Amino acid sequence: MKNSKLSINTDLARKILTGFIKSELERVGFSRAVIGLSGGIDSALSCALAAEAIGAENVLAVRMPYKESSQDSLDHAELMIEKFGVKSLTIPITKMADSLIALDPEMSKTRKGNIMARCRMIALYDQSEAFGGLVIGTSNKTEILLGYSTIFGDSASAINPIGDLYKTQVRQLSRAIGVPNEIVDKAPSADLWANQTDEDELGFTYAEVDKLFYLLIDQRYRLNELVEAGFDEDFVRRVMKRVRQNQFKRMMPPIAKVSNRTIGYDFLYLRDWGT
Amino acid sequence: MKLALAQINTKLGDVDANLEKHLNLIGDAVAHGSDLILFPELSLTGYTLQDLTPSVSHRPTTKDPIFAPLLEASKEIDMVVGFVDEDARHRFYIADAYLSEGKVLHVHHKVYLPTYGLFDEGRFFAWGDSIRAFDTRFGRVGMLICEDFWHMSPPYLLWLDGADILLLTSASPGRGLNDDDRLTSARWVEHTNQAYASLFTNFVIHSNRVGYEDGLNFWGGSTVYDPNGKLLVKAPYHEEALTFAELDLNQLHRTRARLPLLRDERTALVQRELGRILGGGDAHSGR
Numbered sequence: 001m002k003n004s005k006l007s008i009n010t011d012l013a014r015k016i017l018t019g020f021i022k023s024e025l026e027r028v029g030f031s032r033a034v035i036g037l038s039g040g041i042d043s044a045l046s047c048a049l050a051a052e053a054i055g056a057e058n059v060l061a062v063r064m065p066y067k068e069s070s071q072d073s074l075d076h077a078e079l080m081i082e083k084f085g086v087k088s089l090t091i092p093i094t095k096m097a098d099s100l101i102a103l104d105p106e107m108s109k110t111r112k113g114n115i116m117a118r119c120r121m122i123a124l125y126d127q128s129e130a131f132g133g134l135v136i137g138t139s140n141k142t143e144i145l146l147g148y149s150t151i152f153g154d155s156a157s158a159i160n161p162i163g164d165l166y167k168t169q170v171r172q173l174s175r176a177i178g179v180p181n182e183i184v185d186k187a188p189s190a191d192l193w194a195n196q197t198d199e200d201e202l203g204f205t206y207a208e209v210d211k212l213f214y215l216l217i218d219q220r221y222r223l224n225e226l227v228e229a230g231f232d233e234d235f236v237r238r239v240m241k242r243v244r245q246n247q248f249k250r251m252m253p254p255i256a257k258v259s260n261r262t263i264g265y266d267f268l269y270l271r272d273w274g275t
Numbered sequence: 276m277k278l279a280l281a282q283i284n285t286k287l288g289d290v291d292a293n294l295e296k297h298l299n300l301i302g303d304a305v306a307h308g309s310d311l312i313l314f315p316e317l318s319l320t321g322y323t324l325q326d327l328t329p330s331v332s333h334r335p336t337t338k339d340p341i342f343a344p345l346l347e348a349s350k351e352i353d354m355v356v357g358f359v360d361e362d363a364r365h366r367f368y369i370a371d372a373y374l375s376e377g378k379v380l381h382v383h384h385k386v387y388l389p390t391y392g393l394f395d396e397g398r399f400f401a402w403g404d405s406i407r408a409f410d411t412r413f414g415r416v417g418m419l420i421c422e423d424f425w426h427m428s429p430p431y432l433l434w435l436d437g438a439d440i441l442l443l444t445s446a447s448p449g450r451g452l453n454d455d456d457r458l459t460s461a462r463w464v465e466h467t468n469q470a471y472a473s474l475f476t477n478f479v480i481h482s483n484r485v486g487y488e489d490g491l492n493f494w495g496g497s498t499v500y501d502p503n504g505k506l507l508v509k510a511p512y513h514e515e516a517l518t519f520a521e522l523d524l525n526q527l528h529r530t531r532a533r534l535p536l537l538r539d540e541r542t543a544l545v546q547r548e549l550g551r552i553l554g555g556g557d558a559h560s561g562r
Contacts, residue, residue, distance in 0.1 A: 007453065009452065009454050009455060009456055015512075015513055016449065020487055023486065024487060024489075164490075266326075268325040270287060270323050270325065270489045271489050273288060274289055275286060275287060
């Protein structure tokens with residue numbers, strides 16, 4: 001990592017991101033947070049940052065297994081809960097999800113996966129109200145750019161501390177903050193069906209695509225410059241297309257403008273307005 | 276001169292709450308024997324104002340409910356505060372006011388409004404159109420706001436206009452996290468401010484804010500450089516702080532005796548060449 005352009009100063013990252021969590025909660029009157037802890041690295045990092053920001057006793061980690069979820073996911077989430085001392089709760093989503101899945105015996109894996117992701121969102125937002133904490137996001141920059149998420153499902157949150165960190169940087173920061181090695185080292189998976197891995201499904205590795213994103217997004221390289229820098233043209237085109245096609249997941253739904261002042265276009269205030 | 280750098284967080288659009296914080300810190304600085312306290316850009320309003328702009332503007336007069344207590348406090352200590360100035364014809368400016376002995380000595384309107392990348396100032400604010408040094412009880416000074424000193428001409432103009440002390444304010448959003456021990460935005464500003472101090476043999480004082488507005492972080496790290504380009508004090512990154520510095524103004528004498536950059540500056544040559552460059556028929560004369 002030392003010489004990589006993606007390498008970050010983890011102390012500085014921790015300071016900025018924990019400050020962000022604390023500030024954005026407190027200014028709207030909250031001192032607690034709720035996180036869906038999947039057993040994967042992204043939610044582990046968000047959980048660790050939240051615990052550092054506001055104290056472990058103010059963080060509720062919610063495990064939401066489906067009947068086919070891997071035991072590893074549950075165990076790894078448990079490792080995090082024990083290591084960081086956050087509060088925890090397990091809410092199985094099997095009944096909830098199966099009542100919808102049963103409506104169509106031909107249902108595709110993608111539909112089932114989306115249902116699970118959205119069931120978890122419902123359970124998490126319910127706990128947000130019950131525990132009095134805001135939902136902390138767990139989507140990283142790589143997955144947001146690729147659109148590798150379920151809209152209104154795992155992408156739903158009140159604030160997201162890790163959304164400007166590439167997966168490679170999530171790994172670096174996770175090690176620094178003490179996320180257990182079992183979680184940092186395993187193959188990333190949405191665990192929506194058995195033996196699913198992100199990299200199989202995407203068709204490339206996070207390490208590869210992060211190097212590309214650094215030049216494409218952060219350094220504003222154009223296609224020909226990326227090819228000159230050694231990237232396969234088809235790979236670059238495929239990734240750029242994915243980024244473009246998934247822009248809708250990164251935005252509020254567009255509002256059809258008819259008045260002189262329209263939310264989103266010329267009614268412009270930060271969310272932190274007045275705080 | 277005893278200086279206090281008020282590196283604060285602000286409430287976005289809540290001028291009364293921000294005023295209260297100002298008055299508290301002014302009280303602390305007075306208790307500490309400070310002569311001048313410097314607040315950051317838009318210290319009375321917060322930074323990302325967008326459509327809040329017209330509702331948080333004030334006029335720097337004794338009749339204004341926000342400026343009246345500040346002007347009263349300025350009988351005990353000089354101060355620079357950041358605010359939104361609405362002129363008589365209802366144009367809104369990002370502004371700094373220098374208050375001293377119950378009076379407004381000078382108001383600077385931000386001349387460069389960044390409107391690119393994450394910035395959108397040109398959409399909401401009018402462009403200032405003058406850069407003037409002014410006299411204070413500590414000598415002649417000049418004020419600039421954030422993007423004003425990312426361009427080199429405003430500090431240069433103030434130097435030629437007699438400013439020996441540059442009072443720089445900003446609300447600089449932190450960006451550029453890499454493996455360095457500071458953000459690239461912080462490193463950039465520190466480099467340029469140190470360069471101004473060295474090139475102008477001036478005091479360069481910078482007050483930056485901290486806190487968050489939505490996802491933006493403001494990095495703080497307020498600094499004072501002396502006429503040798505030496506760092507005198509630096510406030511912490513990302514934390515509120517009232518940082519004190521004692522400036523030995525005689526350092527101007529010693530540095531300029533050694534290094535007469537100001538004495539030797541060929542101002543007539545600059546004017547002649549600028550006239551040629553900007554005035555010629557085929558000139559790219561810009562704005």
